[in-house]
Amino acid sequence: MKLLVSREWLRNKIATDPDVETQAGTALAVLEGIGVIVPPDRPASADIGDEKVIRLRVALGTLLRQLRHRDGLSVVELAARTAIREDEVRSIERDPHHIPRPRTLHQLATHFKLPVRYLMQMSGATRTVDKVLYNEAIRFAARSDDMSVLSDDEERALNAFVKLLAERADA
């Protein structure tokens, strides 16, 4: 593609342009309606008191850890395949006070074929949380043991939870 104006033209115009804002885009309400608001990062101390968010992040960490084990991947391998930093994979899996970056959640959602909307909710990034998701996520996490190999029960529970996420996304 070729720019239709010269560098000099742009420079001259910028010199005389009014010094005003130029942003263009989608209204806040539209994005709120589909649950893709990313609120400002909250300091860790604010999260400690927010039990619901902590529980969801524990469930998120459990989900990702179990999916990784299911697929026989180490943290290093998952990080390489998803172009995510290793320390961030570990933090998501283990630290419920860690706030995952939206890009990271998108990478993981794409890799594991999960609806990114629900990973965002489980990370505490959205204002609203699907009630069924919350209850099922907590139930799922409670069933999990911290083993590197999934038991048959854990694998069944994992598959059921992943199926639930897919079904709700399609609804």
Place this chain on the structure above:
Amino acid sequence: MKTLIGTVDLYNRQTTNYEPADLFQEIDEKNLDDFEEGWRPAINQRLAGLSSRDEVTAASLQDWHWDWSAKAEKRAGHLAYESFAVECAGMTQGLMFVKTTAFARLDAQRGLELVFAEYLATAPWNRHGFTATPTYKGVGRVLLVAAISFSVDLGFKGRIGLHSLPQSESWYATTCGMTDLGVDLAVPPQGLRYFEMTEAQAQTFISP
């Protein structure tokens, strides 16, 4: 693949000098990292001191919720979307996503294809409301020229459309000479004003 379209100049308000900037087609990891590690922390820090929508508007942060990383991921590989970035002093100073499968609503060109600028923003430190000492001027004009040039390149003759954030309406209406189609009722309840540029308006905009 990220492609350099050309080198332009941005005006540094603090030094009162022009500095070279590169305009790229297709955002890449560097631009997303700049957003995550530069734009977002600055926006979040500023937001922490705000408590109402009016204050957010005054701080030029009505786009604080735009997640450029997520947008990039969602649009990656889709032929209907293209992205542009302006880089200066080693940092991303402007970002834009456009959609190429959009059609004009203005009566004079109804149904004709145009380039729709979905999201267009300059880095927060370049905005007056955000800081008393904004840095670079000119990012918006550079990105608008990119959108018009892309429209011509696609055969759409310079036709573009966009929703202006409220603080930018005078820019698009007066300086850019676009047609204001009014508040877009399809975007409730805080609908934005929708603007289009015709082929003739595009020619006027890029004329000497």
